[in-house]
Amino acid sequence: MFTDRSRLLILVLFAIGFLLYSITLYSTQPPKTPAVTALSSKGKLIWQQYNCTGCHQVYGLGGYLGPDLTNTYSRKGPAYIKAFLAGGTVTMPNFQLSAEEMEALVAYLQNIDASGTADPRSFTIHTNGTIEQ
Amino acid sequence: MEPLNSKRLSTAKLFCLSGLLLLASGMVWGVTGGLQYLLPGFLKQYLSFEKVRPLHVSSVVFWIIFGAMGAVMSYLQQHNGKKMYSSLLFRIQFLLFGITVILILVSYCAGIFGGREYWEFHPLLALPIVAGWLLFLFNFLKTVGSLRQQPVYVWMWLTGIVFFLFTFLESYLWIFPYFRMHVVKDMTIQWKSYGSMVGSWNMLIYGSSIFLMDKINQHKKYSYSTIAFVLYFTGLFNLMFNWGHHIYTLPTHAYVKHISYAVSMTELFILGRIIYLWKASLTEAKKHFFRLSYRFLAAADVWVFLTLVLAIFMSIPGINVYTHGTHITVAHTMGATIGINSFILLAIAFDILSDTCQSFEPFTKLFNRGFWLANISLLVFWLSLIGAGLLKANWQMQTDPVPFQTMMLQLRPFFILFLISGITLMSGMLLLIYPLVGNQWVCYFQQSGDRQKPQHFPRMSRFSIE
Numbered sequence: 001m002f003t004d005r006s007r008l009l010i011l012v013l014f015a016i017g018f019l020l021y022s023i024t025l026y027s028t029q030p031p032k033t034p035a036v037t038a039l040s041s042k043g044k045l046i047w048q049q050y051n052c053t054g055c056h057q058v059y060g061l062g063g064y065l066g067p068d069l070t071n072t073y074s075r076k077g078p079a080y081i082k083a084f085l086a087g088g089t090v091t092m093p094n095f096q097l098s099a100e101e102m103e104a105l106v107a108y109l110q111n112i113d114a115s116g117t118a119d120p121r122s123f124t125i126h127t128n129g130t131i132e133q
Numbered sequence: 134m135e136p137l138n139s140k141r142l143s144t145a146k147l148f149c150l151s152g153l154l155l156l157a158s159g160m161v162w163g164v165t166g167g168l169q170y171l172l173p174g175f176l177k178q179y180l181s182f183e184k185v186r187p188l189h190v191s192s193v194v195f196w197i198i199f200g201a202m203g204a205v206m207s208y209l210q211q212h213n214g215k216k217m218y219s220s221l222l223f224r225i226q227f228l229l230f231g232i233t234v235i236l237i238l239v240s241y242c243a244g245i246f247g248g249r250e251y252w253e254f255h256p257l258l259a260l261p262i263v264a265g266w267l268l269f270l271f272n273f274l275k276t277v278g279s280l281r282q283q284p285v286y287v288w289m290w291l292t293g294i295v296f297f298l299f300t301f302l303e304s305y306l307w308i309f310p311y312f313r314m315h316v317v318k319d320m321t322i323q324w325k326s327y328g329s330m331v332g333s334w335n336m337l338i339y340g341s342s343i344f345l346m347d348k349i350n351q352h353k354k355y356s357y358s359t360i361a362f363v364l365y366f367t368g369l370f371n372l373m374f375n376w377g378h379h380i381y382t383l384p385t386h387a388y389v390k391h392i393s394y395a396v397s398m399t400e401l402f403i404l405g406r407i408i409y410l411w412k413a414s415l416t417e418a419k420k421h422f423f424r425l426s427y428r429f430l431a432a433a434d435v436w437v438f439l440t441l442v443l444a445i446f447m448s449i450p451g452i453n454v455y456t457h458g459t460h461i462t463v464a465h466t467m468g469a470t471i472g473i474n475s476f477i478l479l480a481i482a483f484d485i486l487s488d489t490c491q492s493f494e495p496f497t498k499l500f501n502r503g504f505w506l507a508n509i510s511l512l513v514f515w516l517s518l519i520g521a522g523l524l525k526a527n528w529q530m531q532t533d534p535v536p537f538q539t540m541m542l543q544l545r546p547f548f549i550l551f552l553i554s555g556i557t558l559m560s561g562m563l564l565l566i567y568p569l570v571g572n573q574w575v576c577y578f579q580q581s582g583d584r585q586k587p588q589h590f591p592r593m594s595r596f597s598i599e
Contacts, residue, residue: 001359004281007288010366018373021392022303025325030317030385044313048248054183059320059383060458062250065170065182067537068458090173093181115317116384118458120529123382125451130394131381 034114043108046101055092059118065091070118073109081106142577144223145210148203149482150573151231152196153566156475158238159192160559167552171545180242187241187253193470194252195234200478201337202226202269205290207485208344209276212287218275222268229265233258249307249323252330256308263301270294284347284356285365286340292369293336300330321385328376335474336368342430342477345484349427364406367399375400378448382457390450397448404441407434425493425500429480432508436472439515440465455530460547461522464515471511471558479565486569490576496568503564510558514551521547 047053053061057068072081085102088094097105116133123131166185169175176185210217217223237254240246247253273294277287304326307313312322343361347353355361377393407414414434421427443465446452456462487493493500521544528540535543 002362004283007362008280011288011292011369014366014369014373021374022325025318025321025386025389026306026312028386029315030321032384033315033317036314041310041314044316049246050244051183051187051246051248051253053248053250054186054246057458058316059380061320061324061379061383063182063186064460064463091169091177091182093177112316115315118382120382120454120457121532123454125454129449129451130391131450131454133384 032116034111036111037107039104040107040111043104043106043111046097046104047108050095057118058112059116060120068118069109069112070116071113073106073113078106078110081109142573143207144220144227145203145207146485146573147227148199148206149485150570151227151234152199152203152478153482153570155192155196155199155234157563157566159189159196160555160562162189162192164552164555164559165189167548167555170548171552183246184241184244187246188238190252191234191237191241191254195230197334197338197470197474197478199230200481201293201334201341202230203485204341204478204481205273205294205337206269206276208286208341209273209290211348212284212344213276213278218272222272226265226268226272229261229268233261233265249304251327252304256305259301259305263298266294266298266301270298284343284353285358285361286343286356288362289336289340289343289365289368292372293333293340296329296336296372297333300326300333304330317383317385320383321380321389324379324383325376328379329372331469332368332372332376336372338474338477339368341481342433345426345481346430348484349421349424349430360406364403367402371396371400375448378450378453381450381453394448394450397445400441400445400448404438404445407438407441425483425504426480426487428504429476429483432504433473433476433480436468436476436511440468440473443468455526456522458529459522459525460518460544461526464518464522467511467518468515472515475562482569486573489572491572493568493572499564499568503561506561506564507558508561510554510561513554514558517547517550517554521551 052069053063055063055066057063058070060068062068082102084092085095085097085105123133125131162185165176165180166182166189169182169185180188206217206223237258240255240258245255247255273290277283277291280287280291304323306322306326307319313319343356347356374396375393377389378397381390381393414431418427418431418434422431443461447456447461447465483493524544524547525540528534528543534540
């Protein structure tokens with residue numbers, strides 16, 4: 001059924017489809033993109049520097065040891081977040097963050113919070129298996 | 134011409150052996166992480182969880198990558214019936230990967246991270262990985278020569294190598310502010326790259342397992358068949374377009390989710406075929422079960438079935454809403470990386486490493502114990518994660534949920550089971566790894582002047598070039 005030529009043709013067609021799909025995703029923005037500040041951008045790099053995702057999730061993606069932090073900003077507020085960052089917990093080390101680093105991390109969490117909600121209860125499940133928020 | 138199983142320790146074997154050591158390392162870090170779940174604050178001052186988790190993940194991912202690279206180059210030579218284009222390039226590739234992996238693991242201990250979910254390290258350390266992979270691609274292409282009249286596994290290896298390079302580079306697009314600026318876009322591309330990357334290394338491993346099956350069966354009927362190519366293209370289609378099932382709950386483009394949902398359902402075809410061929414597979418398994426390599430392939434088949442069923446359910450957005458962010462996702466990952474990838478790679482390791490100066494015969498009892506201990510432990514491990522996941526899924530759907538820490542305490546019985554089975558799983562795997570590595574050590578380092586011919590597992594003539 002498959003000749004060498006047809007195999008190659010399928011492969012090339014798949015590759016073209018994949019590249020077009022990739023380029024579309026690279027060049028477009030998702031529906032809701034909250035404004036980014038210099039502070040929240042810095043906060044993102046601090047998040048990565050301390051590997052916060054090793055323990056915490058954002059939109060259900062990340063580690064499982066700590067809670068999902070997607071909407072912590074709106075639910076608990078900046079003071080609550082800073083208290084945890086300043087003291088650590090039994091499990092989470094005190095990373096000795098500077099006041100500026102804490103502000104940046106809080107700004108990043110605020111930016112994540114503004115991008116949507118990770119609460120699975122907020123989804124409507126349709127009979128065809130699709131979901132809508 | 135120098136035979137492939139020359140007295141010198143080949144680079145393909147070095148890749149396999151290093152991979153096995155990385156597997157051992159990954160399991161030790163996994164158990165350490167499990168202890169940190171049960172004993173809050175355990176090793177917090179020295180190696181807190183955000184360090185232990187990448188140590189575990191990178192060790193295991195590199196075990197898969199090292200094993201796959203060794204398998205592909207070893208089997209490609211056996212398939213071609215001649216040596217690879219450049220063994221020097223392959224050695225350089227080994228050195229690049231070996232040194233970089235050590236640096237990556239040390240960097241985690243020093244608190245230097247890439248900070249991305251789930252496979253991460255500092256971007257500078259990605260450079261030698263890319264360089265090593267380019268050497269791999271070049272050496273592979275020069276060794277293959279032409280795609281004319283090639284079996285399915287050569288196509289799988291080629292696409293696996295090319296797509297790994299693409300997805301690995303894509304996973305570092307975040308270093309450009311344009312890509313990382315908006316969190317949802319950044320996460321979409323991140324999971325696009327990682328989702329497809331898994332498919333890429335699966336291509337390398339599954340291709341190698343098809344070669345090994347042909348070798349055991351002593352014919353190549355399957356690898357040239359239409360069904361083999363249909364399954365290959367189905368796998369490739371999923372590699373390219375089904376990654377969106379990781380991010381159904383992320384507020385990204387709706388079409389990403391619809392495409393992923395539709396494409397993921399093509400896996401039902403693969404599942405249907407497994408069920409249809411179940412009886413024939415059992416008969417085949419009974420025939421070859423005495424062979425250690427085959428035994429691991431048979432175990433991997435069972436795990437393919439279990440993991441695929443779970444994956445298909447999780448690919449339905451309406452079900453994924455419940456399972457996402459819970460330990461059910463971890464169960465799926467563990468089933469795939471241990472039950473499928475690691476078992477196939479162990480089958481390959483038993484094949485490639487059996488060609489030494491002394492027989493594995495004295496270790497038969499040990500292998501049997503290790504095999505069953507690893508499989509039973511993995512099943513308990515997998516079920517305990519699903520149990521924990523179900524409780525967490527229930528928790529996150531409650532209208533008035535208890536605090537996170539209270540929920541974690543409720544999951545404790547499952548974590549205890551998960552830790553115990555993790556320890557026995559590690560013990561089972563170590564029973565398998567120890568003789569595999571030990572035999573090579575004795576043959577190549579302790580008896581360098583007095584090596585004998587292999588005493589068992591003779592290579593089958595049509596796959597051998599001696």
